[in-house]
Amino acid sequence: MRHPLVIGNWKLNGSKHMVNDFIVALRNKLSSVVGCDVVIAPPVAYLDMAKRHLDGSCIALGAQNVDTHFSGAFTGEVSAEMLKDIGVKYIIIGHSDRRTLHKESDDIIAEKFFVSKTVGLVPVLCIGESKTEKEVGQTEDVCVHQIDAILNRMGAKAFENTVIAYEPIWAIGTGKSATPAEAQAVHKFIRGYIAKHDESIAEQVIIQYGGSVNTINAAELFTQPDIDGFLVGSASLIVDSFVMIVKIASSSK
Ligand code: PGA
Numbered sequence: 001m002r003h004p005l006v007i008g009n010w011k012l013n014g015s016k017h018m019v020n021d022f023i024v025a026l027r028n029k030l031s032s033v034v035g036c037d038v039v040i041a042p043p044v045a046y047l048d049m050a051k052r053h054l055d056g057s058c059i060a061l062g063a064q065n066v067d068t069h070f071s072g073a074f075t076g077e078v079s080a081e082m083l084k085d086i087g088v089k090y091i092i093i094g095h096s097d098r099r100t101l102h103k104e105s106d107d108i109i110a111e112k113f114f115v116s117k118t119v120g121l122v123p124v125l126c127i128g129e130s131k132t133e134k135e136v137g138q139t140e141d142v143c144v145h146q147i148d149a150i151l152n153r154m155g156a157k158a159f160e161n162t163v164i165a166y167e168p169i170w171a172i173g174t175g176k177s178a179t180p181a182e183a184q185a186v187h188k189f190i191r192g193y194i195a196k197h198d199e200s201i202a203e204q205v206i207i208q209y210g211g212s213v214n215t216i217n218a219a220e221l222f223t224q225p226d227i228d229g230f231l232v233g234s235a236s237l238i239v240d241s242f243v244m245i246v247k248i249a250s251s252s253k
Contacts, residue, residue: 004222004249005163005206005229007039007062007124008236009092019046022239023053029243030059035250036229039090040236044078051087062090062124065098068111080119091116092231094126094146096169106149113150117158124163124231125150126210127190131170139168140189147193156197163206164190165231171211173233180220180227183209187226215244222248 014022019042030038041062042050051061067077083091093116094109104112109125116123127146129139143166150158166186171177178186187207195202209221210231221227229249235241 002204002206002228004036005039005208006036006242006246006249007041007090007092007163007165007208007229007231008242009062009064009095009210009231009233010040010042010237011064011097011233012043013237014042014046016046016049019050019053023050023059025239026059026243027054027057029239030057030246033243033247033250035252036246038246041090041092047083047088048086060089061087062092063088063121064092064095066091066093066112066116066121068108068115070115080115080121084119084121089122090124090163091121092124092126092165096126096128096167096172100169106146107153109146110149110153113158113162114153117154117162122162124165124208126165126167126231128167128169128171128211134168134170139186143186143190144193147190151197156194156201159194159198159201159205161204163208165208165210166190167210167231169211173212175212177212177214177217177221178209180217180224183221184224184226187224191226213245215241215248218245218248222251223253225253 039060039062063083066080093112098104113123129142191202206228208229208231209227213230213232214235
């Protein structure tokens with residue numbers, strides 16, 4: 001049985017003050033909520049501080065990026081081992097911000113996935129099509145291409161105990177989420193594609209939806225059989241909204 005998972009991707013937002021207040025409130029408001037794994041992914045500068053505030057809670061820590069190298073002359077980078085060392089559990093890989101703004105190729109993303117798995121972090125592989133690709137009917141091709149980068153590097157077993165986040169680029173930060181039916185169709189396709197390589201892994205891989213998830217659309221999205229949770233951006237910065245989305249994903253389908 002797949003366990004629901006909600007991750008808050010803070011992107012380039014936050015402060016010491018926010019980390020403190022947010023985590024105190026989150027722990028308090030989620031103290032009686034079970035049935036959904038919860039992760040927050042603040043900027044790297046606050047990971048260690050966030051970890052200390054999360055100690056003793058069930059809320060896990062995620063990071064937003066990792067380098068492909070383990071150590072060496074790579075100024076400005078952070079390695080998977082370092083993230084693991086400070087208590088990070090999940091690592092967001094292949095977010096469209098990184099694919100577009102930082103020109104990360106599928107090969108680089110596959111390497112990041114590989115180093116993360118090697119040290120025991122849980123990769124959250126973001127995939128999804130642009131508006132133009134959607135308009136010309138390339139959604140499935142784009143997802144296949146982005147999943148193949150991992151399959152070709154590591155095989156289907158790579159997806160054991162990992163997460164895929166389907167995030168159509170046109171839905172990210174636009175306030176225009178995919179409809180539940182649209183999202184379900186793509187999630188089903190993704191699971192089916194993994195099943196062609198390994199059925200049991202396809203059955204257990206968590207497939208999150210991301211892209212303008214909020215307190216209004218989360219419930220209907222979550223009713224869809226192949227939507228196992230959410231990768232939440234802007235709504236994850238407001239503690240009450242994030243808590244409400246977690247509560248929705250904690251309810252049985
Ligand atoms: P959004 O961001 O919820 O603000 O659309 C989602 C994401 O980029 O992960």
